[in-house]
Amino acid sequence: MISGEWRPLWLLLAGCFLGFSVSVQAQTDDDGFRAIVAEFGDANFREKESIVERLIDTGHASAGTVLTALLEERFFFRQEDQQAFIVESTDESLSVYALVDPVSLEDAGSVEPNQLSRVITNNRLRRFLRITIARFTLSSPDADIRVDAVKQMLRSLDAASIELLRDRSAEETDSTVLYEIDTALALAALDGDDVGARIAAVNTLADRLSPVVYNRLSALLERDEDGRFIEGDDDVRLAAAETVRRIDTARNFYSVIETAFFGLSLGSVLALVAIGLTITFGVMGVINLAHGELLMLGAYTTYVVQLAMPDHIDVSILVAIPAAFIVAGTAGVLIERTIIRFLYGRPLETLLATFGVSLVLQQFVRSVFSANNRPVVTPSWMSGTLQFNEAFSLTYNRLYIVLFALIVFAILLVILKRTRLGLDIRAVSQNRLMARAMGVRSEWVDAMTFGLGAGIAGVAGVALSQLTNVGPNLGQSYIIDSFLVVVFGGVGNIWGTLIGGMSLGIITKVLEPFAGAVLGKILVLVGVILFIQRRPRGLFPQTGRAAEGV
Amino acid sequence: MKTGTRGDLSALFSDRASLSFLALLAGVAFVVPVLNVAVPETSPLHLSSYVVGLIGKYLCYAILALAVDLIWGFCGILSLGHAVFFALGGYAMGMYLMRQIGTRGVYGHSVLPDFMVFLNWTELPWFWYGFDRFWFALVMVALVPAALAFVFGWLAFRSRVTGVYLSIMTQALSYALLLAFFRNDMGFGGNNGFTDFKDLLGFDLQSDSTRSALLAATAATLAASYGACWMIVGSRAGRVFRSIRDAESRTRFLGYRVESYKLWLFVFSAVLAGVAGALYVPQVGIINPSEFEPINSIEVVIWVSVGGRGTLYGAAAGAILVNYLKTYFTAALPDLWLYALGAIFIGVTLFLPRGLAGLVPAANRVE
Numbered sequence: 075m076i077s078g079e080w081r082p083l084w085l086l087l088a089g090c091f092l093g094f095s096v097s098v099q100a101q102t103d104d105d106g107f108r109a110i111v112a113e114f115g116d117a118n119f120r121e122k123e124s125i126v127e128r129l130i131d132t133g134h135a136s137a138g139t140v141l142t143a144l145l146e147e148r149f150f151f152r153q154e155d156q157q158a159f160i161v162e163s164t165d166e167s168l169s170v171y172a173l174v175d176p177v178s179l180e181d182a183g184s185v186e187p188n189q190l191s192r193v194i195t196n197n198r199l200r201r202f203l204r205i206t207i208a209r210f211t212l213s214s215p216d217a218d219i220r221v222d223a224v225k226q227m228l229r230s231l232d233a234a235s236i237e238l239l240r241d242r243s244a245e246e247t248d249s250t251v252l253y254e255i256d257t258a259l260a261l262a263a264l265d266g267d268d269v270g271a272r273i274a275a276v277n278t279l280a281d282r283l284s285p286v287v288y289n290r291l292s293a294l295l296e297r298d299e300d301g302r303f304i305e306g307d308d309d310v311r312l313a314a315a316e317t318v319r320r321i322d323t324a325r326n327f328y329s330v331i332e333t334a335f336f337g338l339s340l341g342s343v344l345a346l347v348a349i350g351l352t353i354t355f356g357v358m359g360v361i362n363l364a365h366g367e368l369l370m371l372g373a374y375t376t377y378v379v380q381l382a383m384p385d386h387i388d389v390s391i392l393v394a395i396p397a398a399f400i401v402a403g404t405a406g407v408l409i410e411r412t413i414i415r416f417l418y419g420r421p422l423e424t425l426l427a428t429f430g431v432s433l434v435l436q437q438f439v440r441s442v443f444s445a446n447n448r449p450v451v452t453p454s455w456m457s458g459t460l461q462f463n464e465a466f467s468l469t470y471n472r473l474y475i476v477l478f479a480l481i482v483f484a485i486l487l488v489i490l491k492r493t494r495l496g497l498d499i500r501a502v503s504q505n506r507l508m509a510r511a512m513g514v515r516s517e518w519v520d521a522m523t524f525g526l527g528a529g530i531a532g533v534a535g536v537a538l539s540q541l542t543n544v545g546p547n548l549g550q551s552y553i554i555d556s557f558l559v560v561v562f563g564g565v566g567n568i569w570g571t572l573i574g575g576m577s578l579g580i581i582t583k584v585l586e587p588f589a590g591a592v593l594g595k596i597l598v599l600v601g602v603i604l605f606i607q608r609r610p611r612g613l614f615p616q617t618g619r620a621a622e623g624v
Numbered sequence: 625m626k627t628g629t630r631g632d633l634s635a636l637f638s639d640r641a642s643l644s645f646l647a648l649l650a651g652v653a654f655v656v657p658v659l660n661v662a663v664p665e666t667s668p669l670h671l672s673s674y675v676v677g678l679i680g681k682y683l684c685y686a687i688l689a690l691a692v693d694l695i696w697g698f699c700g701i702l703s704l705g706h707a708v709f710f711a712l713g714g715y716a717m718g719m720y721l722m723r724q725i726g727t728r729g730v731y732g733h734s735v736l737p738d739f740m741v742f743l744n745w746t747e748l749p750w751f752w753y754g755f756d757r758f759w760f761a762l763v764m765v766a767l768v769p770a771a772l773a774f775v776f777g778w779l780a781f782r783s784r785v786t787g788v789y790l791s792i793m794t795q796a797l798s799y800a801l802l803l804a805f806f807r808n809d810m811g812f813g814g815n816n817g818f819t820d821f822k823d824l825l826g827f828d829l830q831s832d833s834t835r836s837a838l839l840a841a842t843a844a845t846l847a848a849s850y851g852a853c854w855m856i857v858g859s860r861a862g863r864v865f866r867s868i869r870d871a872e873s874r875t876r877f878l879g880y881r882v883e884s885y886k887l888w889l890f891v892f893s894a895v896l897a898g899v900a901g902a903l904y905v906p907q908v909g910i911i912n913p914s915e916f917e918p919i920n921s922i923e924v925v926i927w928v929s930v931g932g933r934g935t936l937y938g939a940a941a942g943a944i945l946v947n948y949l950k951t952y953f954t955a956a957l958p959d960l961w962l963y964a965l966g967a968i969f970i971g972v973t974l975f976l977p978r979g980l981a982g983l984v985p986a987a988n989r990v991e
Contacts, residue, residue: 359788361791361792363922413970413974416974417974421787421788422702422791423929423973423977425702425788425925426925426926426929426969426972427969427970427974429922429969430968430969430970430973431970433962433963433966433969434962436962437959437960437962437963437966440959440962441959550919554796554799554918557792557795558792558796560792561789561792565789592803592804592806592807593807595800595803596800596803599796599797599799599800599803602796603776603793603796603797603800606780606785606789607779607783607785608783610783610784610785610786611789
């Protein structure tokens with residue numbers, strides 16, 4: 075039997091494929107198909123089998139869906155007019171069933187459950203349906219569909235499907251499909267009587283990471299209530315124990331990699347939101363409490379860009395990146411020119427003034443966009459997962475965040491190390507007076523630095539718009555994290571920020587499974603507080619004269 | 625400068641600004657309860673209980689502002705986490721008030737507060753023991769903030785964590801405690817905190833006379849805190865604090881143990897904040913983790929800078945003024961409140977670096 079949990083998925087897959095495979099054949103007319111479907115109404119089980127075969131033979135695009143519905147007992151006749159319908163869901167909580175026409179697959183209204191009579195299936199018919207659907211799926215020209223079909227089948231193997239797979243393995247050429255078929259056949263062989271074949275099967279399964287395999291092999295090691303092993307044969311059990319140990323090792327290995335990757339992606343977000351701050355903080359000694367709101371401006375820019383180009387969501391994010399840089403950067407230069415430049419040398423006062431700015435910006439966003447969160451669509455190329463094997467997959471959006479953070483970091487590095495502006499920025503941050511004496515326009519550098527830091531905050535905001543809610547409070551939820559990263563890494567050091575962000579990200583993700591998300595966060599905060607006692611200037615302290623007092 | 629006699633309480637009464645502040649305070653402590661309790665409700669002079677509660681709240685904030693001004697204005701320690709000590713004091717008082725509810729709670733349990741019954745706890749956690757006694761709660765109001773301030777300050781000042789680093793660490797501290805107090809299994813009521821208090825020392829918290837008495841007690845505490853801060857600021861140690869503020873390294877080179885001075889001032893300031901929180905909770909009738917919000921601590925700093933950093937009356941007046949404006953704006957023009965508040969901070973830092981107290985003639989200023 076197919077286990078209840080997986081059945082819908084499997085059938086959906088099969089249904090899709092059937093629909094696809096038959097649609098390329100010559101179209102038969104809908105009326106003929108409808109007539110065959112109508113025959114289900116008063117057929118016995120044996121007749122239903124032949125109706126199923128004839129339905130497949132029509133090659134009609136809806137055949138797969140109808141058979142899937144039949145198998146899932148979602149195929150009904152309406153009592154008043156004896157019309158056949160597919161019901162989308164027969165969940166008990168529903169008071170009316172939504173109907174779908176079995177030929178056009180279009181919505182056909184809804185009706186109360188007691189107005190319908192179900193087309194009944196028995197075990198034999200269901201087995202027949204399952205094998206029919208599986209056979210067609212397995213002969214798909216698309217190897218990916220075949221792999222998925224085998225993977226679904228091996229969750230619940232019966233004699234017929236084993237037979238089907240064995241036949242298929244003879245003619246199968248794709249190595250991935252063969253690998254999965256081998257898994258399925260080995261699982262089947264475990265249930266046999268021949269000890270040699272069973273041990274060989276266990277050994278075949280040694281490099282499989284699928285949970286199905288793992289659970290099946292673990293079951294071989296269990297004991298009954300009296301403490302005796304359920305599995306009678308010692309050799310099989312020993313081989314299984316060894317295999318389970320190896321699979322465990324592999325799964326642990328992948329889970330470590332996965333945790334590291336989660337940590338890296340969180341760390342990238344942290345580094346991304348903090349990197350703008352470290353520039354303004356380090357170069358100008360300015361605590362910019364409005365930094366979070368600059369992130370927020372970037373996120374809202376993404377939203378506005380999407381509104382402006384609703385038909386091109388996939389590219390909108392690429393447009394949003396420079397747009398957010400310009401919007402937030404302009405805001406940054408304005409803040410610097412109108413407020414911060416009057417407060418140099420008074421870092422604590424700057425903190426208050428920029429806090430005022432952050433309140434104004436928050437309210438501004440509330441007035442313009444309302445206090446509710448705005449929906450930002452994720453482009454299609456950023457959704458989905460990159461599946462390496464059964465135990466290890468990466469989601470694309472996390473992957474892109476890591477890449478994006480690294481790119482932003484690299485660009486920033488180039489600006490700071492290879493451009494005239496970067497040279498000026500470094501000169502001013504190391505010794506403002508000396509830089510001025512050498513003819514650097516420190517005021518201009520300040521404005522540009524602040525603009526650069528703010529612009530990067532805006533760019534980080536674009537990334538955040540893909541991860542969290544875009545609302546007026548977005549900035550506040552990141553400001554403390556940003557400051558922690560900066561302080562942890564060492565003020566004014568962008569390498570420190572990158573490494574600090576990544577470390578905090580990984581530490582957080584390592585702690586999470588043991589301590590839970592909230593306690594993990596608390597531990598990280600306390601850890602940073604204690605760390606600062608040991609190294610009051612962060613991981614990578616600024617050296618030189620600038621290190622005297624911030 | 626009249627430094628010779630400063631530190632002596634009698635000198636406090638020769639300082640005109642301080643004297644007017646204290647006189648005003650005494651007036652409020654006397655007049656407001658009278659207008660509330662003795663004047664009939666029909667009279668235009670009658671003050672509603674709501675207003676009494678508001679004024680009491682402002683006075684608590686003024687004590688908190690004093691605490692922040694003491695370390696920031698006079699010792700250069702910018703704590704962006706003083707709301708933590710305020711909230712801890714408030715929680716200690718809240719625990720006493722919760723125990724006072726007794727069987728009058730929704731579940732009617734004689735020992736356990738409602739939220740513990742709700743969480744299916746069967747006995748009181750150890751850290752709740754003793755909070756049924758008022759004196760114990762009072763000790764804890766001071767002791768818990770003091771202990772936290774001592775540990776944090778000892779670690780931070782000894783390692784010479786200063787300036788913005790210290791400010792950010794205090795923010796991190798308040799954020800960590802915010803998250804911690806949101807957890808139900810901490811035993812402090814999770815995100816609902818404590819509320820539905822019934823009485824304090826047997827007096828009904830809903831009655832006008834209790835509220836007036838609390839207001840008077842708050843005013844008295846504010847006056848006493850003011851006096852204490854005045855003495856500290858004017859003492860010999862006060863001069864060391866100011867020299868630490870202005871040139872920490874030089875003070876150290878002169879042979880003063882900078883970290884000890886800072887630590888004790890920080891602890892005292894935390895106790896003051898805790899006391900303010902303890903007076904605040906019975907007057908507003910609720911305490912929950914939102915009091916730990918990092919933004920609250922920043923707001924306190926803003927009151928101080930609006931009023932005038934480095935002047936005690938300025939800090940207290942700033943707290944009252946900003947909070948009055950907040951009450952007014954959030955009711956009258958809710959959309960404009962944040963604009964107004966933001967504009968106040970920007971404007972004050974840009975144009976009034978000494979705060980409103982900077983408008984007071986220099987002769988009367990305590991520097």
